[in-house]
Amino acid sequence: MLSFNGTTCDLYAEMNAEALAGDIRSRLYAEGVRMSLLTLVVTDPLWWVAIAHTVDGDSGAKAEEAVRAAEMAAALKAVPTPGTSEVLTACRATGRRVAVVGDTCVPAMESYLDLHGLRHLVGPVIGRDHRHPTTETPGFDLLWIAASALNAEPSDCTLISVSSDELVVASDAGLQGLGVVSKYDKRKHLAASTADSAVVSSMRQLAEALMSVPITTPPPAQIAGL
Structure with missing residues (x-):
């Protein structure tokens, strides 16, 4: 995810x-x-x-x-994070199914993916439309819905995120987490978010790792080369 x-x-x-x-x-x-x-x-x-x-x-x-x-x-104005296309292409090439998940309306997410030629590289797009409005931070619901849409168990899924908060939610929901260093969270914060989260320096590094690690190797730590 x-x-x-x-x-x-x-x-x-x-x-x-x-x-x-x-x-x-x-x-x-x-x-x-x-x-x-x-x-x-x-x-x-x-x-x-x-x-x-x-x-x-x-x-x-x-x-x-x-x-x-x-x-x-x-x-219509948002710019893809460098390496995003490479990550999605690597997932497609190695047989990894991808769902895009976020607390954003689905039409905006779909529009962005179409605009940048990425829509064909992902499967389900799960957004705010799939949950009941609440003041609480989006929790397990969107991740569980995405796992179901992928016909997978949460434990077989990995959430890729720049947010340590999202990695904590993913761990609590039974998913594995893989953090990407960004201006939002540094490596030490992402690594400390959960005991089993791995961290990569960039999306491009992740794409390279995905191409070199077989899909039969599940732990995110191995994908990150840690």
């Missing part, structure tokens, strides 16, 4: 998430929803989408539509 935002591309770099969160918050306030001043520091638009859904269905739908529109626009 390949995590979408941050790993495949930096979608949020093309979005003003703080302004989007502020717009949703202001709309809710205008509708008469009163909130603690502490919520002013929350700049995650998806958190506000979840809050809007607790108000009523119409508020939730409007907030979701605002975020989806921003994600669709950002998908």
Whole structure:
């Protein structure tokens, strides 16, 4: 499994998430929803989408539509992380099935993959559309749905991600984890996220390792050359 935002591309770099969160918050306030001043520091638009859904269905739908529109626009400008195409090509060449997973709307993810000629290299695309809106960080649900879509057990799957938080969730969900060093998390943070997570320096290094390690060798640590 390949995590979408941050790993495949930096979608949020093309979005003003703080302004989007502020717009949703202001709309809710205008509708008469009163909130603690502490919520002013929350700049995650998806958190506000979840809050809007607790108000009523119409508020939730409007907030979701605002975020989806921003994600669709950002998908047209997002640039692939160097090595992404090589990783997906290596997976295809070695018989590894790939699902792309992320807390982003599926149409934006599909649009991005199509735009950069990557869609044919992946199978299921599992996004926010597959889960119930919640203020909690996406947990096991999307990963388990992706594993099911791949007709695989979670224990047979590996999540590739630049986020140590996502690697922790993957481990708790029964998946193996493989971290990619980035501006978001350094090697020591990724390596410390779980006891069984391996780390590579870049997507290109991962692609080279995938081509040299048979699919019958499951541990991510061996793929990473550790």
